[in-house]
Amino acid sequence: MLNPKFTDTLFHPLQLKKEIALPAQFTFPFYYTPHELSVLAAKDLQNYLENEANFNHNFGLKPNAEGLVIGKMFGVMVVKDEADNLGYLAAFSGKLAESNQHKGFVPTVYDTLNPEGFYKIGEQELNDINRAIEVLENSEAYHAAKNNLEACLKTYDAELKALKQTIKEKKTARNKLRESEVNNLSVEAYQNLLEELKKQSIYYHFRLKDLKNDWKLKIEEAQSHFDKIESTLNALKEKRRVQSSALQKQLHQQYSFLNYKGESKDLLDIFKNTTVRIPPAGAGECAAPKLFQYAYQQNFKPIAMAEFWWGASPKSEVRKHKQFYPSCRSKCEPILGHMMQGLNVENNPILEVKKHEKPLEILYEDNYLLLVNKPHEFLSVPGKTQLDSVQTKMQQYLPNNKPVLVHRLDMSTSGILLVAKNEKTHKNLQKQFINRTVKKRYVAVLDGELKTKKGIIDLPLRVDLDNRPQQLVCYEHGKPAKTKFEVVAVENGTTRIHFYPITGRTHQLRVHAAHSNGLNMPIVGDDLYGTKANRLYLHAEQLEFEHPVTKKQLKIVCKAPF
Incomplete structure (x- = not known):
């Protein structure tokens, strides 16, 4: 020591x-x-x-x-x-x-835990307000007033709908009676009928009016009773909001x-x-x-x-x-x-500008697409402070085309990247990625000896809001992320492994390898989820897909440099 x-x-x-x-x-x-x-x-x-x-x-x-x-x-x-x-x-x-x-x-x-400090005193006052709110919200009087108001509104709505339905039916019946009896009754008798029907109409008019007035008084009384309790509750909540805001401001000033x-x-x-x-x-x-x-x-x-x-x-x-x-x-x-x-x-x-002076290795090329070997620690697309990337190099390589990367690799990951030479080809290849018909294989070296020979890792991922761009496992808000794996060799405290990503989330393979509920072994050289080395030992080794024009299956292999 x-x-x-x-x-x-x-x-x-x-x-x-x-x-x-x-x-x-x-x-x-x-x-x-x-x-x-x-x-x-x-x-x-x-x-x-x-x-x-x-x-x-x-x-x-x-x-x-x-x-x-x-x-x-x-x-x-x-x-x-x-x-x-x-x-x-x-x-x-x-x-x-x-x-x-x-x-x-x-x-x-x-020290927010000092019992004599303003923060603990203020926190206690807020706790007292919270308890008062909780007591009031759970009180019999509050629930009785709330239930009574809801019952009044519900009953009024039901009675109003029923009466309106009755009025509608009675009106239909009166209209039919007017039409059917116009030729059956004498003029005087028909006039008497019309007068009687008019009285019925007036009767239901006033009945509807009386119903609304009666319930208006009942609802106003129930609302008033509830509002008295609710206003006390709202006053407590506003007091809590003001005191909490003031306490937070005072606390921030202490730091x-x-x-x-x-x-x-x-x-x-x-x-x-x-x-x-x-x-x-x-x-x-x-x-x-x-x-x-x-x-x-x-x-x-x-x-x-x-x-x-x-x-x-x-x-x-x-x-x-x-x-x-x-x-x-x-x-x-x-x-x-x-x-x-x-x-x-x-x-x-x-923020250091990382440049790759040598031309990128082209693994396959035709009139519609090409596949390139991306070096490690090199961007797929331009960043905020760094313009040099696979995309910019492809634009320089194909000045008469409009090359577009169909997918991306993390900056630290090397390996196969698929590039479309035109928009139509890009859409077709992108659709294959969306439909998950593209087969991908990565090779990695894990920092540890893995006993499990093969399996599937299923851990949903989302960005770590406190530490972008790191990802974390989140079952509540994370996006589904699945990875199939197969061990190739175990030696000298490391494991060479093949990853077959079923989904394509940011840092998926790196987190699935390092997380305690995944393989619990970070990839060698992972500076975010493991320990930094001369490079990240993760390489996109194989890509298989259908050629958008010839419709033949293309299988491109690019052996890992480690």
Whole structure:
């Protein structure tokens, strides 16, 4: 263990066995490979969590442990103190064991769990209002008034419909009588009949009027009784809305974050120019903002940072015990964007322009279509900041055509891409993809030895709103996603596998491989759901479809380069 007295201080000295060069720039938190110093700090913290931590929190790592299983993101920041000593700070995301305060971990920016703080007091007031609303909504008087009003309206509607039907039938009968008796009765007798029929018409007219007036009074009385109770209920709900809004605003103002230049901004200022404008729930409670805030408050110099998952994998996201992950985007990106101002931070590698100078390998070509071998880490279509792509290269290759990609591959995935040379061909091929008559085979290498030889993975997917473009498993809102798989070989701690996607969701194969309810083994080199390597070991190896003109089956194979 590097630091035997973890809880004695918030600055944990790093006891190095060898000289390690400091990084030239601070870690870009949303896409990084942990620096060696961050790895050492993380191992020290993990050793403490594994052997000495005594807080009552069920991470899902110990059998028969009590309480709800909740894995947790932890963060370490390597810093230098004012005396130039090297050490690290530790933090956890959210609360831990129902507390924001634990020895050895930097404090939260604002402690929402402080029983004497305005937030807990305000929360209690809101809970009291909620209980008052609940009591009123469940009261006998409220339900009796509501049921009485509904019964009045229902009975009035039924009686009105019945009377109108009777009036209609009587009117029809009177009309028939007028027609049938006009030639059967004397003039005087017929006039007497008409007078009698007129009286009947007037009678039903007033009967309808009386019915409406009588029920109007009954309904108004029932409505008035119900409105008195409802107005009290609405007043409580409006009070709750106003107090909740004021409490949230006051809370957001308490979360005031420093940056390297010593400037301070609260959550409202930080998020006002973002697309969401209103800070999302839990903003400022992640590990990274806590680490930055404490480092700046103590005049420590940030050197490097890393965050790792500790505990059982959650049901939706792909999270592996002890594995490093980037900071979340929806909550942390705006906050850290402010907090890192003035700090020398690594460039965003995602924005780096990746070019492929060599001509793309053409696997097959005729007058109607072609198939190309897409390199890994190369876009299928132009991105927001990067124009170079398979599509732009095809436009350069076929200047007299209007080539269109029939499907796409993830930037990190290599392999076969189908390109149509004209709109008619594109529509035909696209229809084959929609009807799922196109047969696709991918080859991948998994990080682990899979015992199951073949099967089908069925896990619905949707985008992770907190961490685009990552996907997560969601049975409520996710789109159906199915993958057939077949193991090719198992050796040296890895598994070579064939994937046959039945559907074509974003990151489908990557999530189905890595998720705990899938194969529970990420693809080697998966920088989003596994561990970064020299490349993502996923390749679109085979594509079989019907040629739109010749109607012959085309089967194109492009062997994986790994």
